[in-house]
Amino acid sequence: MNRRFELAKLNNRPLMEDGQKELERLQKENQDLKGEIERLKREAEDHQWSLQKTNEGIRILYKELEKRNKELKKLDELKSDFVSTVSHELRTPMTIVKESISQVLDGVLGQAKEDEKRILSIALSHVERLRRLVNDLLDISKLEAGKVVLNHELIDFAAFVKEIAASFQMKAQSKGLELKYEFSNGDLAAFVDRDKITQVYTNLVGNAIKFTVSGHILLSVIDKHDFLECSVADTGKGVAQEDLPMVFEKFRQFGREAGPGERGTGLGLAISKGIVELHQGRIWVESQLDQGTKIIFTLPKNIFIERVR
DSSP states (O other), X not given: OHHHHHHHHHHHHHHHHHHHHHHHHHHHHHHHHHHHXXXXXXXXXXXXXXXXXXXXXXXXHHHHHHHHHHHHHHHHHHHHHHHHHHHHHHHHHHHHHXXXXXXXXXTTTSOOOHHHHHHHHHHHHHHHHHHHHHHHHHHHHHHHHTOOOOOEEEEEHHHHHHHHHHHHHHHHHHTTOEEEEEEOSSOXXXXXXXXXXXXXXXXXXXXXXXXXXXXXXXXXXXXXXXXXXXXXXXXXXXXXXXXXXXXXSTTOOOSOOSSSSOOOOSOHHHHHXXXXXXXXXXXEEEEOTTXXXXXXXXXXXXXXXHHHO
């Protein structure tokens, strides 16, 4: 029996040796895995520390950004208050100067000589331009400060736009331009602030006439069920594609050639945008150089009724 056991043990020795080697190999791999796990754990801890530091840095930057934004907002409010105050203060002396010059021109204080009239007429035109600038500054300041209150009333836009066209008819004819309008079928009435929308049309039609040498100006109103789509299109100089995103920015003017001629404040389109958005509408421009410009704006029909409800 013992002899058989010794023989079996002798015959299985290579197998046992191979098993021992496999065990040692597995133990080594296990140690290597433990080392790799420890290394990855240390890297994860390092990454977590770096992430914490990064998050802390981001929080500091956000706080600094918030502080800067508050400072910028305060400066913007101070600027708006300054512009509004100065504009108000300029109104009274401008009115006095304008009335004084007008009285002299009208002969209230005696007949003026022709040279005196010519010089006073030039002065009066510049006072009028200054008055428009001051009014534009006041309007944009009020819009930015949220101090504009709308007085809604139901307006028939077909009749309203015809009145606008009639008021610009002589100015258009003086440049040889045709002033046209067209309306879609449907309900063309909307609750809006008549004075404010008149101001929008005045800015848009005035610009169209100013920058159109020949052709026509077209005012259109389309019924879009819940809102009106209004537009003023011209056959003028147009605006370059790269300038389109900046059209409604303050103090921007496009298509204005250097030299003498009628100049604006560069605030008309910014004011128009503010008024349209105050009515909860939107405004945009379509234009190509030498192919004219079309400015479109929308006005919800029944926003006043919805607010009352």
